[in-house]
Amino acid sequence: MNVLMWLKRDLRLHDHPALTLAAGLGPVLPVYIVEPELWAQHDAAARHWGFIAESLQALRADSAALGLTLAIRTGDAVEVLARLCARHGISRIISHEETGNLWSFARDRRVAAWARDQGIDWIEVPQSGVIRRLPSRDGWQARRDGFMAGPVLLLPQGLRGVDGVEAGPIPTARALRLAEDRCPHRQRGGRDEGLGLLDSFLSQRGERYRAAMSSPETGERACSRLSPHFAFGTLSIREAVQATAARQATRPGGQWGGALSSFQSRLAWRDHFMQKLEDQPTIETDCLSQAAEALRPRIPDASRLAAWASGETGLPFLDACMRYLVATGWLNFRMRAMVMATASYHLWLDWRATGPVLARLFADYEPGIHWPQVQMQSGVTAINTPRIYNPVKQGLEQDPNGVFTRRWLPELASVPDAFLQEPWKWPGFATLAGRRYPEPIIDPAAAQRAARDAVWALRRAPGHKDEASAIADRHASRSARRFSPARSGGKARPSAQLSFEL
DNA sequence: AGTGCAGTTGACTTT
DNA sequence: TAAAGTCAACTGCAC
Numbered sequence: 320m321n322v323l324m325w326l327k328r329d330l331r332l333h334d335h336p337a338l339t340l341a342a343g344l345g346p347v348l349p350v351y352i353v354e355p356e357l358w359a360q361h362d363a364a365a366r367h368w369g370f371i372a373e374s375l376q377a378l379r380a381d382s383a384a385l386g387l388t389l390a391i392r393t394g395d396a397v398e399v400l401a402r403l404c405a406r407h408g409i410s411r412i413i414s415h416e417e418t419g420n421l422w423s424f425a426r427d428r429r430v431a432a433w434a435r436d437q438g439i440d441w442i443e444v445p446q447s448g449v450i451r452r453l454p455s456r457d458g459w460q461a462r463r464d465g466f467m468a469g470p471v472l473l474l475p476q477g478l479r480g481v482d483g484v485e486a487g488p489i490p491t492a493r494a495l496r497l498a499e500d501r502c503p504h505r506q507r508g509g510r511d512e513g514l515g516l517l518d519s520f521l522s523q524r525g526e527r528y529r530a531a532m533s534s535p536e537t538g539e540r541a542c543s544r545l546s547p548h549f550a551f552g553t554l555s556i557r558e559a560v561q562a563t564a565a566r567q568a569t570r571p572g573g574q575w576g577g578a579l580s581s582f583q584s585r586l587a588w589r590d591h592f593m594q595k596l597e598d599q600p601t602i603e604t605d606c607l608s609q610a611a612e613a614l615r616p617r618i619p620d621a622s623r624l625a626a627w628a629s630g631e632t633g634l635p636f637l638d639a640c641m642r643y644l645v646a647t648g649w650l651n652f653r654m655r656a657m658v659m660a661t662a663s664y665h666l667w668l669d670w671r672a673t674g675p676v677l678a679r680l681f682a683d684y685e686p687g688i689h690w691p692q693v694q695m696q697s698g699v700t701a702i703n704t705p706r707i708y709n710p711v712k713q714g715l716e717q718d719p720n721g722v723f724t725r726r727w728l729p730e731l732a733s734v735p736d737a738f739l740q741e742p743w744k745w746p747g748f749a750t751l752a753g754r755r756y757p758e759p760i761i762d763p764a765a766a767q768r769a770a771r772d773a774v775w776a777l778r779r780a781p782g783h784k785d786e787a788s789a790i791a792d793r794h795a796s797r798s799a800r801r802f803s804p805a806r807s808g809g810k811a812r813p814s815a816q817l818s819f820e821l
Numbered sequence: 822a823g824t825g826c827a828g829t830t831g832a833c834t835t836t
Numbered sequence: 837t838a839a840a841g842t843c844a845a846c847t848g849c850a851c
Contacts, residue, residue, distance in 0.1 A: 533837090652837070653837060655837095656837050656838090657837090657838095660837090660838085692837095695837090696837085703837095704836090704838085705836085705838085706837060706838040706839085707836095707838060707839070708837085708838060708839085709838075709839065712838090712839080713838095767839085771836060771839090771840095772836085774836090775835095775836050778836090823851105824850105824851090825849105825850090825851090826848105826849090826850090827847100827848095827849095828846105828847085828848090828849105829845100829846080829847070829848100830844105830845085830846075830847090831843105831844095831845085831846095832842100832843090832844090832845100833841100833842085833843085833844105834840100834841080834842075834843100835839100835840080835841070835842090836838105836839090836840080836841090
């Protein structure tokens with residue numbers, strides 16, 4: 320009996336539990352559905368589509384080599400699935416469990432309702448450490464690690480295709496009515512790209528991971544750069560976990576040992592954050608802390624928002640990071656935290672205005688990481704200590720010789736090194752050798768102080784402790800390393816909090 | 822040689 | 837994944 324393999328954020332054939340299941344049930348029809356409504360959402364951008372389109376092209380070739388036709392169809396998921404099921408006599412659909420945005424969550428409920436109504440079986444299979452319908456965070460880490468320790472699945476043996484399937488075109492970004500999105504240095508899609516990155520990271524680039532990841536200048540090479548491949552599934556997390564573990568066995572100590580264990584812990588954090596959105600999809604739209612809803616104006620200051628998004632705030636390091644992100648679709652983790660924190664604290668912009676901007680700029684946009692992180696860097700989760708980055712200080716520390724800042728802000732060429740991160744203090748600023756660069760749109764010291772006062776006032780308000788402990792119970796890591804005073808007050812659950820790393 | 826002191830460093834706390 | 841403040845210990849140096 321024919322089986323429809325619905326591909327979503329899993330654009331690969333290797334280590335694919337859902338595909339392995341499908342292959343055992345009958346001839347497989349792999350389908351990718353290009354959903355115009357998905358691409359009309361506020362978090363969608365042409366750079367995502369570009370990566371997916373390249374990955375689909377590669378996947379189509381890999382599938383063909385196995386005698387499978389990868390069908391690509393554009394339209395509403397229910398309509399496409401209904402047509403294919405009718406035409407190919409299919410009563411079973413397999414897919415991975417997607418932790419997506421609210422739109423894809425609603426679409427999945429629609430598909431589920433339709434399938435139930437039609438008597439079609441839709442089986443969703445996990446592909447990472449994220450656990451659906453998780454009853455409690457207690458014990459989550461062990462379950463996640465258990466999944467990662469399972470065998471990496473090889474290409475399913477005896478995979479058979481469905482006859483008479485038309486391949487269908489891969490639409491262009493223009494056909495999807497996506498806005499022009501020049502990203503000249505975007506990473507390329509396709510599994511081979513991902514495998515190449517994994518290999519070069521584990522054999523060479525990753526050696527100085529720990530020391531080099533914090534700076535946008537050195538992080539570009541020393542970070543794995545696997546994020547878009549994980550986001551769109553050209554590589555599985557489990558493959559990366561096990562490849563890293565194999566490397567750890569041969570290089571247990573020294574710089575490599577530290578680098579590899581840092582990388583492993585970040586792969587685990589990735590699942591940890593995705594689990595939050597899986598458990599509570601409204602993290603995309605509502606502050607985790609109800610009390611934080613009143614913190615900032617919901618309507619953002621339009622000119623501040625525009626200046627931030629385009630790298631024109633007058634704060635050099637912040638602007639350099641934003642321009643780099645626009646041009647590459649990537650930014651190292653620390654700088655992502657800084658650009659988000661600066662938008663939320665210094666510029667006092669609501670995360671619901673800035674979060675979608677970053678979602679569209681990150682070529683590796685992963686909803687399950689993005690929204691919890693956006694909230695965390697905005698001080699609206701109640702459970703995380705507000706971390707207010709100082710863009711001047713970060714610039715001095717992460718770009719001490721100014722190379723990165725100067726590369727992305729050519730208008731500052733005439734500014735002496737000593738004034739690079741605070742050019743408005745340079746006596747020659749007014750002329751700038753004839754080039755234009757704005758005065759900072761806010762006074763960084765005053766803005767930082769005001770934001771700190773406001774956000775800490777929330778934490779002192781009556782009821783904060785109870786709210787925070789309820790949120791921690793639902794979402795906080797149980798790892799002992801994360802034990803913090805913010806969570807130790809109130810109704811402590813020491814056994815749960817300390818249950819790991821034993 | 823020991824003492825006093827300004828300045829620095831690092832651990833820890835507060836916001 | 838922060839930054840600023842506090843305080844004690846330490847350092848270098850003058851006398």
